[in-house]
Amino acid sequence: MDMDIKVHSESDVIVAGGGPSGLIAALASARAGARTLLVEQYGFLGGMATAASVGPFSPFHYDDQQITMGIPQELVERLMAAGGSTGHLKCVPEYGSGSYMAYFDREIYKKVAFDMMKESGVNLLLHTFVAGAVVEDSKVKGLLVANKAGLSKVLAKVIVDATGDGDVAARAGAEFKWGREADNLGQPMTMFFEMSNVDIDQLKKYIDENPDDFEWMSDLHSRVPLPPHMNQRYFVAQGFRKAVAQAKANGDLDIGRDTVLLQSTMYEGTIVFNSTRIGKLRGTDPDDFTKAEIAGRQQAMSLAEFMKKYVPAFNNAYVSSTGIQIGVRESRHVVGEYILSEEDAVEGHRFPDVVARGFFPVDIHDPTGAKGYEAGGSTWIKPKAPYDIPLRCLIPKKIDGLVMTGRNISASHEAHGSMRVMGTAFAIGQGSGVVAAVAALDGVEPREVNVRKVQEVLVGQRANLELDRA
Numbered sequence: 001m002d003m004d005i006k007v008h009s010e011s012d013v014i015v016a017g018g019g020p021s022g023l024i025a026a027l028a029s030a031r032a033g034a035r036t037l038l039v040e041q042y043g044f045l046g047g048m049a050t051a052a053s054v055g056p057f058s059p060f061h062y063d064d065q066q067i068t069m070g071i072p073q074e075l076v077e078r079l080m081a082a083g084g085s086t087g088h089l090k091c092v093p094e095y096g097s098g099s100y101m102a103y104f105d106r107e108i109y110k111k112v113a114f115d116m117m118k119e120s121g122v123n124l125l126l127h128t129f130v131a132g133a134v135v136e137d138s139k140v141k142g143l144l145v146a147n148k149a150g151l152s153k154v155l156a157k158v159i160v161d162a163t164g165d166g167d168v169a170a171r172a173g174a175e176f177k178w179g180r181e182a183d184n185l186g187q188p189m190t191m192f193f194e195m196s197n198v199d200i201d202q203l204k205k206y207i208d209e210n211p212d213d214f215e216w217m218s219d220l221h222s223r224v225p226l227p228p229h230m231n232q233r234y235f236v237a238q239g240f241r242k243a244v245a246q247a248k249a250n251g252d253l254d255i256g257r258d259t260v261l262l263q264s265t266m267y268e269g270t271i272v273f274n275s276t277r278i279g280k281l282r283g284t285d286p287d288d289f290t291k292a293e294i295a296g297r298q299q300a301m302s303l304a305e306f307m308k309k310y311v312p313a314f315n316n317a318y319v320s321s322t323g324i325q326i327g328v329r330e331s332r333h334v335v336g337e338y339i340l341s342e343e344d345a346v347e348g349h350r351f352p353d354v355v356a357r358g359f360f361p362v363d364i365h366d367p368t369g370a371k372g373y374e375a376g377g378s379t380w381i382k383p384k385a386p387y388d389i390p391l392r393c394l395i396p397k398k399i400d401g402l403v404m405t406g407r408n409i410s411a412s413h414e415a416h417g418s419m420r421v422m423g424t425a426f427a428i429g430q431g432s433g434v435v436a437a438v439a440a441l442d443g444v445e446p447r448e449v450n451v452r453k454v455q456e457v458l459v460g461q462r463a464n465l466e467l468d469r470a
């Protein structure tokens with residue numbers, strides 16, 4: 001059968017998946033001089049941020065120090081210039097939110113991402129699903145893809161697995177792990193949704209006047225004046241404990257959490273909910289994924305009805321959008337040449353083969369139950385300092401021709417809890433894109449790439465590796 005499958009194209013580098021990590025990887029690879037193809041299942045880029053309505057961008061900062069720079073920062077600036085992002089807002093206090101967050105408009109993001117691909121010469125193949133890997137002697141030589149033309153192959157010298165789920169690595173036979181050591185359970189899935197026509201004055205007043213009803217809340221402040229259409233109060237809050245308990249007792253609410261986590265969006269009057277919770281299912285199992293989508297929508301609509309009935313600020317609100325798909329926080333951890341550990345993240349470890357830096361707290365939503373951080377089911381641990389993500393975490397054991405990126409790199413469940421957010425996924429993307437390009441252009445395997453050269457290219461692309469640290 002394989003002999004009959006036609007080759008669609010050949011490139012230096014193929015990036016499989018156009019989420020935050022994949023889109024930055026494709027830009028970094030193309031700018032490093034490699035002929036680069038980006039393959040994406042949807043008709044737009046952005047991954048969880050655009051497909052699952054996830055946002056805002058978690059910090060590019062550790063405390064007030066900006067860690068993620070380079071192409072990710074350029075993306076934020078392009079979004080700001082297009083009127084599509086607030087830029088980095090400071091969270092006060094940072095507990096539960098991270099030190100800064102950047103709100104963005106999903107539709108402007110989709111357009112700006114395409115603009116940047118075009119300017120950098122990235123070739124795109126959209127509406128194309130990666131169904132398999134073309135492997136010879138443990139080396140990945142291409143992808144088997146499915147689209148409107150049926151099955152075809154796309155070939156390249158180096159492939160970047162940016163599917164978030166390690167789909168390419170799994171199809172190539174790479175070893176991977178799932179979730180935490182004790183029971184192999186990963187973080188729950190969540191269906192994001194937005195409600196519009198919310199009475200923000202009333203909502204904010206309730207939050208400010210009832211701190212006991214909330215586990216945590218933050219206000220967000222811009223350090224520079226915002227354009228008039230973005231000039232509003234930005235906030236995030238996790239709570240409504242009393243109403244949730246009452247509604248659950250009345251049989252009026254079906255969500256997997258004991259609190260509601262909501263926050264503002266770019267547009268005053270529209271609130272986004274990170275509050276549904278579907279645990280113990282795997283986003284890479286098609287039957288589980290189907291169950292999770294159905295349960296996610298059921299919880300989203302149940303929560304929206306609850307908000308309208310129990311929280312006066314939502315009396316006249318309506319559901320204005322839901323994710324195109326449920327958000328998948330965690331799936332395969334592909335076992336690489338090095339496994340990033342919780343200690344590496346929390347202690348701020350450094351590595352000579354650094355290609356990106358992490359800094360976000362270890363943020364693990366309760367894999368089995370409804371609890372928040374305070375109640376002990378979920379985890380929030382701030383690293384003592386930013387940490388390095390070494391090249392070895394991007395290289396799967398025993399498989400050549402393949403570079404991992406984003407949330408499926410080689411890391412423990414706990415380290416993943418820190419590096420999984422978009423500020424870091426973007427930075428890892430820049431690292432993996434340059435690794436892939438340098439390997440392809442030098443004709444070497446990613447595991448043999450000249451690290452110093454990779455770091456020089458990254459620094460030339462304004463990535464912040466802090467190579468001169470003592």
Ligand SMILES: Cc1cc2nc3c(=O)[nH]c(=O)nc-3n(C[C@H](O)[C@H](O)[C@H](O)COP(=O)(O)OP(=O)(O)OC[C@H]3O[C@@H](n4cnc5c(N)ncnc54)[C@H](O)[C@@H]3O)c2cc1C
Nearest residue numbers: 017019020021041047048058130164327328329406407422
């Ligand atoms: C519910 C939830 C809430 C979150 N909250 C935040 C938050 O507030 N702030 C924050 O910064 N981060 C948050 N995150 C984390 C963040 O969104 C992700 O970790 C980040 O998107 C990871 O980027 P990625 O590029 O590795 O993967 P993804 O974003 O998952 O992107 C993968 C891309 O690959 C494509 N793809 C996958 N498989 C295939 C295939 N087989 N063939 C073709 N294409 C494929 C997908 O369509 C997608 O475009 C949250 C995540 C979730 C799920």
